[in-house]
Amino acid sequence: MNKGLFISLSVIILGFSIFFILGINTAPAITYFPDDEDSSFTSANSNLELFLPKGNDSYQLAWTTDSRSDKEMYLRQDASLLFDNGRLRGVRSKWVQDTDHIQIEEKLVSEDSSFFQVISFHHGEIHYPNEQIKSIRQMSADHLYVIDSPNTSLDAFKTPENEFESEWKNLLNRTTKQQLLYHWNRLFTYFDISGESYLSVPLTSLHKYNNEPLPTMTRDETNKIMGQLWEGLYKNYIIPAVNTENNQLQSYIPIILFDKQNQHLLVLFELNAKKYKLIQQYAN
Known part of the structure; x- marks a missing residue:
């Protein structure tokens, strides 16, 4: 492991102390109802990407979730949580009535090398005659490793493509796991x-x-x-x-x-x- 990795490790352990909770509409609550075997999601995804360098000491992260059901539903809800080296960095939730599609798009500024993880829950509520209510649900997830070291250029990857990225993945995984x-x-x-x-x-x-x-x-x-x-x-x-x-x-x-x-x-x-x-x- 090169010297730059050890230098950045101390920065990672200190962590990035500014956290963001992004705007959320908290009503109505997510409620479990029996499965609707006649309905389903046609797609449900979470995605993390390095968007643009923000400056010499920071960068922008693009965080998106997208889900589509096979029909319009009485209520569609998506909730997504973002973690940075194991610490909660942000929460985003959205609900829409009488739709088949929900998309959440956020960009946030961060700094230092990080292992980002997102987990999302996609939910649909279907109302039938005689007050019968059923639901569908699915989870999606993504992750992104960002290398922001004074000794290297800004880099981001999901799967390492060379030895350098593999070393960083192992370092960030180990640091996050220990914490x-x-x-x-x-x-x-x-x-x-x-x-x-x-x-x-x-x-x-x-x-x-x-x-x-x-x-x-x-x-x-x-x-x-x-x-x-x-x-x-x-x-x-x-x-x-x-x-x-x-x-x-x-x-x-x-x-x-x-x-x-x-x-x-x-x-x-x-x-x-x-x-x-x-x-x-x-x-x-």
Whole structure:
């Protein structure tokens, strides 16, 4: 590893202390309803790109989400969370009635080398006669490594294409992981939880359950759990974060704990120096 990597590591550990919560309309809430087998998303995507260098010490990041359903729905909602080296950098949510399409586009200024991760939840609510309500849902995610070192030119990539980028990926992954493990272990200790009883999944990795079920569960059971999980996350994590002043926001990637006995799940997170444990019991 070259000298420039070690110099930048100290900058990364210090972190970028300015966080942005972007404008959000918090009503109505995301609500879980049974699956609508006659409706679906035709597309659902999140994307991060390096937009333009902003100056000698900063750059612009383009953060977008886009989803389209196969028909207009009574209510369409998308919520997206952006993390920077494991720390919450921004939240964006949008809801529109009687539409099949939602797009969110944001540009924000950042500096220093970073591992950016975005996780988004796309939701549609369909109303039928006789007050019957059903829903569809899907997750999407993306990531971006940005190298902003005084010894190299500005660079960004999703998958490394050479040894230099591979070294940076490993460095940023290791730094982020160490920071998150320290944070999560404090939560485990505070709530006196044994990790051996749970399958631990970071919030930013939940999208893999779009295509695979939770261990020993069916696809339908997993779908229901994910829908109810995001209902709780919206109410207890996203809205409180949005209602926090920008310069006071402090949070890391929440950790989701799936009970190996298939009875419940836990969500552990810290928001603005307060620790939280959410419990979601699985319905029979």
